[in-house]
Amino acid sequence: MNDLTQCVFTPEVLANGFNPLGVGVHRASTIVFKDAAAYASRGDRGHEGYSYGLYGTPTTRTLEAKLTTLEEGAWSFLTPSGQAANALAVLPFLAAGDHILIADTAYPPMRELAETDLKRLGVEVEFFDPMSADDVAAKMRKTTKIVWCESPGSTTMEIMDLPKIAAIAHEHGAIVGVDNTWATPLNFKPLKHGADIVTEALTKFVSGHSDVLMGSITIKDTALLKPIRSLIGRMGIGVSPDDASLVLRGFETLGVRLRHSERVALEFARKIAAHPAVEQVLHPALESFPGHALWKRDFLGSSGVFSIVFKPEAAAHVATALDTLKVFAIGASWGGTRSLAAPMSIDGFRTATSWSGPGVILRLSIGLEDETELWADIDRLLAALVPEIDVSSEGPRSAAGRG
Known part of the structure; x- marks a missing residue:
């Protein structure tokens, strides 16, 4: 190869004997395939395979896997911030005419998303008393698709009876989502208490050094995987492997x-x-x-x-x-x-x-x-x-x- 070609080709270096404790930073947009047939069948790789950098690299997948294990879920997605995780957790499951119930003490940007953007898209938005499962039961409708929780409540720290509220929501066929940023998966595991989706602002305790923005969505059932993954792809939302490596480093402490x-x-x-x-x-x-x-x-x-x-x-x-x-x-x-x-x-x-x-x-x-x-x-x-x-x-x- 001449020099110009050598500049763009990356030699394969054997990894024998190299086994570091730190997670390698894998940066990628394009993922290449060994032949035309492999490229044509790239969709067969499924959500666990690699097809394009937007959908993950070994670095981001390592962080996702760690979160999935700690949350006791089925799969995790990374987002550019905690609020992005909240938004991307509800948007795939709502359409005009649907109804969402949100804890009155939810993170203010989540409240603003609901009252501004969800209403603009024709979604009916209603808030409930986080301390009252009866209020949730009274406000459930046939069109209720999501009950969105945050426990403790943002700033004022109200604790919800999540198992009881989740049971009410599931009786009506609604999905339950929980913003778990205050507790982290070390202090509370919403998926074990009835939630279907849990979000974290990794920006805060998990990364732990005030130098990176990131969020996560973890699902309890793979039935929720395709709607979220597809929306993330359609909106072109991804995270940097370098940022993921910072979160992985913070995670250790x-x-x-x-x-x-x-x-x-x-x-x-x-x-x-x-x-x-x-x-x-x-x-x-x-x-x-x-x-x-x-x-x-x-x-x-x-x-x-x-x-x-x-x-x-x-x-x-x-x-x-x-x-x-x-x-x-x-x-x-x-x-x-x-x-x-x-x-x-x-x-x-x-x-x-x-x-x-x-x-x-x-x-x-x-x-x-x-x-x-x-x-x-x-x-x-x-x-x-x-x-x-x-x-x-x-x-x-x-x-x-x-x-």
């Missing part, structure tokens, strides 16, 4: 990161709940939380994300108090190594239920920093909310610790 943030977050939640500026701490693992019994029954653990509802006189000063933080960063998303604080709006994102608290509450995500320094940061924030209270004294912290 998910267990230790999640258990650390779980422990520190629960300790902090108990201490914060005792502070006079705080109305309520929204954390499912707290014994005082309304959905705690359901969480304890169905979940394997908790995560490092929880929310704080301040009393009205303190809530008015949250924005100013955030500027006292030195270790926590102020930013969206969560689940990375850096702890984050984000004021979250509740007003305007509830229709089937009512929210009696302030319009904005504070969400914390606990990362991997020194926990003493993190608590000192929270002390500063609480002091700025209620300056006349000496939150640096041992009294409030000791009392909270005994709780």
Whole structure:
């Protein structure tokens, strides 16, 4: 071969003796075939075969396989973000005239997709009280195709009785989908509790380093595979093998990161709940939380994300108090190594239920920093909310610790 040909041909190198722990990054758009007959019959390879880079490479398939095993499902798909996973999980199963029921506490972009795009396509959209299986039963119709859940609920952490809600949905022939991003498959396995589809924002805890966007869809039954795979292909949606390799790397430390943030977050939640500026701490693992019994029954653990509802006189000063933080960063998303604080709006994102608290509450995500320094940061924030209270004294912290 001349030099120009050598530039585009890749020599085959024997892999004997090369067996690394890290997953190789396989980049590809075109997949070549040994002869014309193999190309003509490429469709026979099925969903597990390789035919074009859009549908997977060994790198992305490795991540999909890991997710499928942990979710205890039949197959997984990767998407460019968590919200892309939510959208691609419902769109294949809805048409004009169909009806979708969505938990009132679902991730706001999912709510906006329903109220904007699904309605524009002629889908009837309705929201239900996530704490009431009876509300789900009352709102089911003959045209209901999907019941979309998120447990805990976005920001306000409501825990759903998923087995009961799934049974109601299945009685009416509807599919049940669950956004499982808060728990990850290490803390909750929706497919074991009645769900048909589970989505994850791998962007958050699974990747764990705040440097990559990705989502996943895992299905319980291969009957759901073709509709999702076909839509992904028609829309030309794929993920980068390089990004998949970052998620695979983060996956390896998910267990230790999640258990650390779980422990520190629960300790902090108990201490914060005792502070006079705080109305309520929204954390499912707290014994005082309304959905705690359901969480304890169905979940394997908790995560490092929880929310704080301040009393009205303190809530008015949250924005100013955030500027006292030195270790926590102020930013969206969560689940990375850096702890984050984000004021979250509740007003305007509830229709089937009512929210009696302030319009904005504070969400914390606990990362991997020194926990003493993190608590000192929270002390500063609480002091700025209620300056006349000496939150640096041992009294409030000791009392909270005994709780």
